[in-house]
Amino acid sequence: METFYLKDSEDHIKLGQALKAAGLVESGADAKQAVQDGSVKVNGEIDTRRGRKLRDGDLVEYGGETVRIAVGK
Known part of the structure; x- marks a missing residue:
C-alpha cells in the first residue's frame, strides 16, 4: 500500500x-x-463521485492498487 500525502495547507x-x-x-x-x-x-465501497472529498485515513483502491490518504509528512 502506498501513501499519498496532502499538502500542509x-x-x-x-x-x-x-x-x-x-x-x-x-x-x-x-x-x-x-x-x-x-x-x-x-x-x-464503490464510489462514482469524482468530486468526493478524501481526507486523512481514507483508502482508495483502483487497478489492484491501494493508496492511503494522509496529512503531509
Whole structure:
C-alpha cells in the first residue's frame, strides 16, 4: 500500500485529483472514466463521485492498487 500525502495547507483532495496525483491513472479523463465505470473504491465501497472529498485515513483502491490518504509528512 502506498501513501499519498496532502499538502500542509490542504485538509482534503477530490477523488479524481487523487487518482491522477497518486499515479493510478494517466490523465484527468482517465480518472473520470474509472470513477464513472464504478472501478474505484473508497474505504472498501464503490464510489462514482469524482468530486468526493478524501481526507486523512481514507483508502482508495483502483487497478489492484491501494493508496492511503494522509496529512503531509
